[in-house]
Amino acid sequence: MPATNEQQNIAQAFLAARQKKTPLTSYPGTMPASMAEAYAIQDAAIASDGRRVGGWKVGRIAPELVGAYGDNRLTGPVFSDEIFDGSAGQRPIMPVYADGFAAAEAEVLLCLGDVGTRDYDLESVKDCIIEVRTGIEIASSPFPAINQHGPAVTASDYGNNKGLILGPAISGWRDADLIRMPVEFFVDDAPVGAATMETMLDGPFGSALFLIRTLRARGIAIAPGTWVSTGAITGIHEIRPGQRGDALFDGKIRVGCAVTG
Template identity: 55%
Template structure:
């Protein structure tokens, strides 16, 4: 859709606030009412930010909003400098907007090897994936009300993303029953959420299908090596600076990350 000066202003405010780690007390313009408006603002913000995109987060739109937005998922960019490894016992420290919104989510992370030339379908998308990891998404925005005004607002500020943490690879993921894997998330040693991927609409591969179709619609290339953070499995769990987050996948795989308020 065509953008306007209001969209430009909203994008500029969010980009500047993210760079300066300052708070956005109220939404800086007219509330976007459609996903197209939200993505138009996001596209402007991506151009203003200027960093290279290394991945995309996919999130589930709350059920009560699905009819309004005619969508079940949303997407936002993950910049290369906010993609961090947590391997061999390394515990990364991830920044959050301490006076804004901040949460941690247990997620499956999939790496795109290629984009289908023709139809993008759930039946064949695994052929275009070359790595699957367990991980954590850090969802954070300088706007404390990022999730209170609807999915289009969430989309307008990079989908409420502040980076991902890549954990261990899932062994034999092409043949594993990912949907039945138990997943839990702890904050400072206390379990705050537990679930299975079978409750994620059509699962993590469905998130990739959605994303590639959405990027194609927007004229955005998904280059080989692009990561997809497939959506919160146990819920969106708010965090504060100084806390330690541990996501557990099955009986053996885990990711630990600390969060630091800026």
Template identity: 75%
Template sequence: MRKMLATSDHENIARVLIDARARKTPLTAYPGAMPQTMADAYAIQDSAIAFDGRRIGGWKVGRIAPDLVTRYGGNRLTGPIFADEIFDGATGEPVMPVYADGFAAAEAEVLLCFGEVGTRDYDIDSVRGCIADVRTGIEIASSPFPEINRHGPAVTASDYGNNKGLILGPPIADWRNADLIRMPVEMAIDGETVGAATMEAMLDGPFGSALFLINILRTRGIAIPAGTWVSAGAITGIHEIRPGQRAEAVFDGKIRVGCSIKS
């Protein structure tokens, strides 16, 4: 994918999206022509990042449905996670805001922390060498546009990839030797299990998400500083959630990370 220069239409959409986020105003319709390609989506996203001005502390990576891969030219998408929306859940359970009149969900994810990435080329094996830490976690997906996931991955990507925050859970000990792909993961909302799975269905796994992120950000001219987190993809599914509810993910039957939700 080649980087697309933002048009005035892209910039106008970006301004409305970030204004709706800032004001917590629901969007009953998408604010302009819906992007039809990932290049259009990232042109909008890049404009929004520039207008927003906050520091990026990580990136979420999501999967593009198999039946849409050919149309959109890839099997993953990404969006920024701002540093002020990343919380350490290993020291206490955070309260995470969502857009109550928009879309909101919680996702159990493995989180990878980049060390020095540099300019070298990576493959699925060598990319492990630039990962400094691996932790459990929960991504909060939320957008002022309630229908964000109903119009294809380009629309999702255009609004920060539908991200609204990240909870860093406890680390995975000896992750270099751990069988991450087969680690059982469960997600519960208000104490009721809503999903259970392993990472075996996650394409080429969390390190594949890291490799994708390096490559896509390079095409967009975006650096990856050491300490950048990547939320590698929903393991048990996208679980819709409402203010007042509590989410908890359990990794390997014993590593727990949770949060409560507010508007």
């Protein structure tokens, strides 16, 4: 849906706050009441931002809110200049909004090839995936309360995304039991979460299906090489400038980052 004048103003307010690195103490307008309204704000911001989108984050909508918002996931753009390689032991330095919200999440990352126009199911969607990696999503917004007002508010500011770290690839992913792979997360070497992808609805490939459906409905083309950050596995772990985040997959594949303000 086209953005209204107020939705355009909200998009501009978030964009200015992100560019100037200034906090928003309150939501800059009427909060969106639906995902369609949220994506109208998001689309207006993407158009004004002008940077190339290199991927999309996918997040879960709480079960008790699915009926009200009509879906069980949300999405937001990941810009190409905020995607960093951490596959060879590098620890990228990831900026966050120190006076806003900031968190790090262990995620499985899917790289899409040619998606085309065909319909997919949970098995066939693997045909358009060319690589699977471990990774970390950095969630950050200049609005500190972004996650306290429901998924539409979260989606309206780029889905609360501020970057992505591409960790080592998962070799043999087609035959691997990804759903049961143990994943742990650490902040400054202290364990803060552990889980498997069994908690992620229909798993990472379900996130890919959701994204393809949602972007097609919004008229957004999916370029080959697009990354999909498929959802937090061990939780949303708040993190502050000066701290380090590390994710450990299958007890042996590690990806990390350092956070700065």
